[in-house]
Amino acid sequence: MHKGIPVTGYSETFRGDVSTWEVDATEHFTVAYYYEKFEAATWRFLYDAGVDPAAARTTEALTHYKAELRNRDIYRIETALISAGGRPTIAHKLFNAETAELCTAMQQTLTGVSLTGSTVDWDGDAREERSIPGDEAGWVPGLRNMVRPSEVDWAGNLSLAGYIHRFSTANSFIMSAFGMTPEYMTESRLGLSTFEFQLAFQGQVGSGDMIDIESTIAQLGGSSLRLCHRMRNARTGADIASLSQFGVQLDLDARRPSRIADDIRARAQIILAAS
Numbered sequence: 001m002h003k004g005i006p007v008t009g010y011s012e013t014f015r016g017d018v019s020t021w022e023v024d025a026t027e028h029f030t031v032a033y034y035y036e037k038f039e040a041a042t043w044r045f046l047y048d049a050g051v052d053p054a055a056a057r058t059t060e061a062l063t064h065y066k067a068e069l070r071n072r073d074i075y076r077i078e079t080a081l082i083s084a085g086g087r088p089t090i091a092h093k094l095f096n097a098e099t100a101e102l103c104t105a106m107q108q109t110l111t112g113v114s115l116t117g118s119t120v121d122w123d124g125d126a127r128e129e130r131s132i133p134g135d136e137a138g139w140v141p142g143l144r145n146m147v148r149p150s151e152v153d154w155a156g157n158l159s160l161a162g163y164i165h166r167f168s169t170a171n172s173f174i175m176s177a178f179g180m181t182p183e184y185m186t187e188s189r190l191g192l193s194t195f196e197f198q199l200a201f202q203g204q205v206g207s208g209d210m211i212d213i214e215s216t217i218a219q220l221g222g223s224s225l226r227l228c229h230r231m232r233n234a235r236t237g238a239d240i241a242s243l244s245q246f247g248v249q250l251d252l253d254a255r256r257p258s259r260i261a262d263d264i265r266a267r268a269q270i271i272l273a274a275s
Contacts, residue, residue, distance in 0.1 A: 008118045011048065013041035014077040015097065018069050024168075025182075026191030027252055029069040032164035035061075037077060038092050038106055039153070039160045045079040045090060051113045054154045057204070059087070060109040061160070063197040064125045067096070067103045068255070074098055080120045082107065088115040091122060130198055130218070130244040132228050138274025139214040140177045142170030142229070149207045157204045164199075166213060167229050167243045174215035174227055178271055179264040180249075190258060193250040202239040210234035217272045220265065223257035224248045 014037055024030040038061075046053040069075055074097040083089035087109060094104040105124040133139075143166050151162040172182065175192065185191060205211060212234045219226035225247065231240040251258040260268070 009120060010078040010080040012076060013044040013079040017074045018071055020071055023071050026193055026250060027070065031194055032161045032168060034104055035164045036161035041077040041079050041092055042090065042108060046113060049115060051115065055112045056110045057112045058108055058160060059111050059201050061106055061199040062127055063104065063106040065104050065195050067101050069096065069103055075103065081115055081117055082119055082122045084115050084117060084119055086114045087111055130226065132230065132242050132244060133216055133218055137216045138271040139216050140174045142173040142215045143211065143213040146210045147205055147207050152207050156206045158206065163241055166211060170213040170215045170229050171227060178267040189252045191250045191252050192247045194245055194247040196246040198244040199241065201241045205233060205240055217268055220268055220272050223259050
């Protein structure tokens with residue numbers, strides 16, 4: 001590996017734009033593609049630091065979505081070290097390159113690599129404890145899937161974007177279970193806009209591995225809800241990853257939170273009560 005340069009402060013690690021095919025039903029940049037870009041930013045940051053990026057594994061990622069990116073928006077990512085050592089944490093900040101507005105911030109904890117150098121103080125949102133319900137919860141079967149060869153990263157593991165794409169699919173199933181069906185959301189001009197992801201890994205999967213995801217509701221507000229997902233290896237039953245997703249029902253025309261309808265709330269309460 002090349003020698004690298006000292007890690008000091010934030011450095012630019014990625015630039016891109018939002019393509020039409022990267023926009024979801026909520027009419028903004030799909031959450032999975034943020035992770036794809038952050039993964040690329042991590043690769044450059046580690047390479048520039050003289051560390052082999054292929055050796056790194058993500059163990060946790062805390063992401064806060066601050067402002068929307070929409071079709072054709074341009075953006076840039078800056079990355080810095082916020083905790084050094086054998087289990088380092090790096091920070092990513094994604095800005096709208098036209099307006100300089102901070103759109104998304106991520107704290108990413110790694111294993112398999114060691115980083116030294118100057119750290120920066122994290123000035124973003126602090127982590128709030130959001131537990132994943134246990135086996136007694138009202139878990140709804142979601143995704144049944146397998147990993148394709150094209151989805152693995154340079155180390156042979158499912159990419160970060162691959163995980164988030166699958167959790168997003170599971171989202172559709174849990175939402176449909178309490179009435180937020182694709183048809184209802186489309187006809188009502190509604191979407192689910194995420195403002196926080198807490199992602200944790202307990203294992204890894206690679207090409208050919210089969211995956212099951214179950215989902216439940218952990219919190220329910222006026223327009224907000226927190227959904228939890230757990231991913232398991234379908235063959236062994238081993239835990240792979242878990243995701244706590246906090247979001248709001250969004251009016252797609254006003255681009256503002258919209259109160260959840262009473263009949264849907266009543267159905268969601270049944271699942272929540274079981275949790």
